[in-house]
Amino acid sequence: MSNAHTAIHGDHHPVDPSVPVEYHEEENSLRIAGFWVFLGSDLVLFSCLFATYVVMHGRVAGGPTSQQLFDVTGFTIETIALLFSSFTCGLATYEMRRGNRNAMVTWLFITVALGLVFLGFEIDEFVHNVSIGATMQRSGFLSAFFTLVGTHGCHVTMGTLWMLSVIIQLIRYGITPITARKAFIVSIYWHFLDAVWIFIFTVVYLTGKVV
């Protein structure tokens, strides 16, 4: 191996063309592995909120039930938007590994736009619920509902802001091992949020329409 490579990239992580750019430094592999551990802990956090919701679902205290409250059109559009955003986010990683910065940034912008569509419908749903008196303090069911769905919405809000900041760095610095690692981590975060939403529309919305 040439000395120039050793000087730039260190002894332990020689640059291998078969390794994607986001893994080109040892620290990057560690950060990506660490982020997977965070996703595991976030999964456990959501499981506690799901358990609370499932137990509280029937405790409506004379207030609105899930069958009366949930709007099929709203949560269908939210689901479609998030499924397609997961796809476009995957295409951004695909273009990143092919070295196409502009195509990658375009797919990330589309992902952020679909995330904003999702958030728009979710905020509209929450505002509508509050306007008819279905507030968080109305019943155990609504407390658990707003906590679970709101925590996911908060994650999506953070995800769009985070993704925008990564887009700015990609435009300024191009695809480097550092920006590639940041983009890779925000993309697996985004796919994870879609996976959590799958369980929200299954356990909260569809189940709420069945029972």
Add this chain to the structure above:
Amino acid sequence: METKEHKFHQETGFPWKHVIGLLLSLVLTAIAFWLALATHQPPAVVISIIVVLGFGQLLVQLYMFMHFTESDDRAWQVPTIYFALFIAFTVVGGSIWIMSFRSIVS
């Protein structure tokens, strides 16, 4: 020097993996929506099936989109995520199970 095992998906040609992942997630979503909203099966049957479909969608996200098995050394994220899933199912399933005794006890 030890040789490391590289397990990365090569990004060549048309992104079939992503397109198939999208189609699978759309089909699984459509089946779940149809079962829950358009058929009139017993709730327990519908809920069991759509939870299984949701778990299938989780696997689609992990394996088709999230580069789940990739690593430059060992894919430590695989046991990490499966352990987290085990905790999650224990917490949720255990809560449902223990609360179902309430009606008998009280």
